[in-house]
Amino acid sequence: MAELNAMRHSAAHIMAEAIQRLYPAAQFAYGPETEDGFYYDVKLPEGSITEEDLPRIEKIMREIIKGKHLFARELIPREEALKLFADQKFKVLTLNNLLKDEPVVSVYRQGGFVDLCRGPHVSNTAEIGAVKLDRIAGSYWLGDAKNEPLQRVYGLCFPTKQELDEYVHRMEEARKRDHRLTGKQLKLFSFHDEGPGFPFMLPKGRTLFNLLVAYNRANNDARGYVEIHTPAMLVEDLWKTSGHAEYYREHMYFAEVDERQFAIKPMNCPGGLLVFREELRSYRDLPMRVAEFGLVHRHELSGVLHGLFRVRAFTQDDAHIYCAPEDLRKEIVDIIDLTLETYRDFGFNEFTIYVATRPEKAIGEPEAWERATAALKEALDAKGMAYKIKEGEGAFYGPKIEFNVKDCIGRQWQLGTAQVDFFLPQRFGLEYIGADGAAHTPVMIHRAIFGSLERFLGILIEQTMGAFPAWIAPTQATVLPITDAQNEVARGVWARLKKAGVRAELDVSPERLQKKIRNAQLQKIPYMLVLGGKEAESGMVAPRLRDGRDLGAMPLEDFIAGFKRVEAARAQELWLE
């Protein structure tokens, strides 16, 4: 791995040399290796690098690689390096900041190019394997949007041409899983110019969505949650109390009505807090677990929108748990259990857990943040769950546990979350009367299992490629009469299925059976009930499964019974023997 990294990092230097040949005034920032290659952040003083440049850069890189130039490491005094890189402003900045206390720095030379670099590198350029420039993206100096914008040129680099080709092929295949493609093919959801970032749920997508809600609601009920619904729009004063008006303003939509300023909710918590405060609460009422399927609107930057994964309006399977401080850990453990159970039911076994800590813009005392963060870590430790820390990535009101999963091409997305919050209860003056007769402030936990139903649906689509397990497939079965002569019987079969609670369709189009099957396959419908003359006479159907298996003729009631077993088991398999 170390060698591969050195090779990729060396490829970045070679790309920089190639770019410098084409654009002698190019300024170079950082050029590290990545999981599949490398990139280099570059600034052209005039104009910019475009895709047309990539083949030219690649060609020069190949020449350099063939040239077998040695990578020579030199240690030079920092002062000397400052002179050497006098016309490379980002190198000067690095020398004067990151490396300001280093008396000696290392530089690497290969051919006609020299770069400030810690190394290591391969010994000569011919040791670079297969290289392919991938794409150009924007970036910022030191990754900060307030700094100078740069261009990031990404390259792929593998030891052999074969590995590179395999990787490219694998990525092409993975891209076919994209939920945006499947969503269009299966007519699950859509987007329109008239509402950028606002998803439209089509009948089949909405069916899936409703099934997710029903699933989650059943779990909540079993665990002593109650459910509420709070308004989409509330007066701005409320958002001042909650801190959103100050800490979350740029993500919010506002409206003025009757000379009063309103905000559309970006989160459900403030509304929920008002409900808690409606009555005098007793310690006997706690923990109070209050769920809400809340549609929130957040004005996200246009460039970050991404199918169902990143939208401007989405539904959270939200819940707020109010409890006494001593119950905190138990409640968090319960949330972790519920989350893992849910993910398992949907076939997700690979996810990463993070604990996100206090961000720069935050309300409350650092000491309370410490306690809240510790509570989250202790709960995870108690469950023996491995997790990583995301410094400064908590919500403005509290630290959080994040459950992240990967999409088809390896990007990570957050689904579930559990957030401890000492501050909003305080700001809203929440109280409960303790056993001691005195008023106490409850602790609040914000939690979501799916996170965003839309995002979860997107992930589910990518995982299944639209071939959903039978229990959640929007259309579970379709009845396929072979000729018009069976249409009437087919209609009866269809009605029977509907009555039995099967989400069924009927295809009486004047097409041949092959075509009907093909259409059903393309829609990834799990069960195709073929109905020919033989079956029509005997009250049978001949189920064909989505995976191609032909179960042969069987009485309709037998099919329904078998289907019910699969559905009840939430089985990944389509038929249980």
Add this chain to the structure above:
RNA sequence: GCCAGCGUAGCUCAGUGGUAGAGCAGCUGAUUCGUAAUCAGCAGGUCGUGGGUUCAAUCCCCACCGCUGGCUCCA
């Protein structure tokens, strides 16, 4: 929001400085056919929007909108 690319029929895509095609889908007709595409005909687009250059723009230029990939940000 930033950088680059893209935007042609419902969908997938071809194409040209002289106002556009294909396949699928749709409609009509014929076919009634046992496990992934029956045949024929018809219809369908102010080529994202608005400016500009030009005798003439879908094609060239500019702006805007949207989408894609990344950056930053996030469920």
